[in-house]
Amino acid sequence: MLFRATVFCEEPIFCLSALLGAAFNAWFACLSGDFSAAIALRFAVGVCLAGVYPIGMKLIISWAPDRAGAALALLVGMLTLGSALPHGLRIMAAQWPWQYVMAGSSVLAGIAAVMVIYLGNGPHLPMRRPGGPNPGNPLHAFRDPQFRAIAVGYFGHMWELYAFWTILPMLVARSPLPSLFETQGISALAFAIIGVGAIGCVFGGVLTRWVDSARVALSALAISGVCCFLLPFAADALSRGCLLVFFLIWGAAVVADSPQFSALAAKTCPLPLVGGALAIQNSIGFALTVASITLVSTLLGDLGMKTSWVLLPGPVLGIIGFLSLRRSSR
Template sequence: MGEVLKAPPARVLPTIVLSQFAGTSLWFAGNAVLPELKASLQLQDGALALLTSAVQLGFIAGTLVFAFLSLADRVSPRLLFMLCALLGAAANALVVFAAKDLYAVLLLRALTGFLLAGIYPVGMKIAASWYNTGLGKAIGYLVGALVLGTAFPHLIRALGAELPWQQVMLAVSAMAATGGFLLYLFVPDGPYLKKGATFKLSNMLQAFRDRAFRSAAFGYFGHMWELYTLWAFTPLILALAIPQLSPGEVSAYSFAVIAAGAVGCIGGGYLSQVWGSARVAFVQLLLSGLCCLLSLAVLQLDTPQLLIPFLLFWGIVVAGDSPQFSALTAQTAPPQLVGTALTIVVAIGFAITVISIQLTGFLFTQLQLHYTLALLAVGPALGLLALRRLV
């Protein structure tokens, strides 16, 4: 008989979660210091959409390149994670020295997004190498860490409202680099580490012929239409809807709204063990779609006491279905095409975020705030139509 594998050491999951949190803090670092960057680069109101989309496009390119080269199979995942965390931290820090040149800043933000493809998905692979059972719950914690990491630069900005923006960027970089070192030092390759499925672009259409996979993928696409757009524009929503807030308060509430998604991710992970991933994803996507529509009324009431709790609830449900969509796409993908299928779905999902962010940024200049946010409901509506087959 083969050796019975013991439970993972207690340090493994907390270290992966902490490192994932630290690494993904690079994602919205530019958003947290946007007012200062706009002033330095003499940018107009479209700066938010431009900087956010640069990161998203970089992540799409990174996802495809890493998959095509099978980097997580050729290099130890923990080493790859550390290298990408260090290089991502360096790219983020260099924004401080390039802040007078728009193209240099956009290139550095795109490079940061590219390197995030070696942090977020690779962190998932490392977790899977340690957890043969209970992976769904582990993914809930990992995506929760992504959400907190995404929100964290806003907290740094809130706590150090008087700090120069350059120090905020450097603090985020230092944290990301530390996370990379921690994971490499304390999380060896797990006993269930497997070679990833071969990435073959020619198999893309074959994967989408599977009806269950198609339902999960299109549900995820609807979710992505809303998620990053809400995250990107949360500071602007707060500043416009509650003009009496100070910049520090806008950053603090932005952190709270985005970070609230970690509650939805972790809570949804536990619920999925009872309800199943499809039902949890459906309910959270339905609730976030309703929030899009309810924003028509809530944002016109001019009542901060109602708006803040509303945005916090929206933050919980808009991100809470992310781990379940990850689980559903993995479960429904044809076994021989898992690598290609998941890579393509992630790439398409993030491409959709670019379109949504750019469109929303344009609509903010043409329509009132509440009308623009209500249009985000299109994504959840289409996602629910696709997902209902799996419920």
């Protein structure tokens, strides 16, 4: 009876994806010497994450659809802290083998799966029973010009975000900042700069009480774009303390727009389609990160701090595309 009641709910999908991802992740740690198996297992973990992140967004919206911006800000803030955590673990346990860190993350993923199953769906999530009406094709969300405008802004954000997080330790290493710390300076700075994004997300969510999500998202995207442009000059002109503040501002802004774009997208399509529509939007966004990460990683050795200019088209085109498409739809 329990299975029949939940088979069309989202939390079993989240739970299964999290548990499979945890298993593949732990398996990867055990087979670290086999490169081919490691690549296959990392791919499998990525596939499983597709059942965690967009489903998680739909679940959290189902608890507070009228406060989607603030609710998703908490979710993305937690994701940001999770992204910073490996740098934090390196500070606390510098001598640990990396396999221990991987195994620990698998345990945490398993705990998360159990917690979500226990919590269940929110009260505002429509339930579809066997034989009920089909909620529709989530691709149809892209027929809405408002949704397309939001998606373009989100894609510009994604071009920058993960590429920035990837090369951040290398950018910090090329700056005078590591000398601020006696040991593990690069890890400490990377943890702080990425982790402060959680505060940026929460602050942006709080702002949505008075300012609409679109303005919060565009403001954060504009600030991170300005940081992309200014980094080569700031690295040479600013003192260590001011440069640290510069990086912290960038770290807070670079991810603060993500939950607001997702909240805007969720509001433009019917609730039953939210999970599928956000999954497609996220998939395209993460595909873009493959290109941007590859590009900046390749050019970093030659361009140094000017590599940040490779990230700049994301915020610029995201803002221009969002505003032009939204204006043309009115």
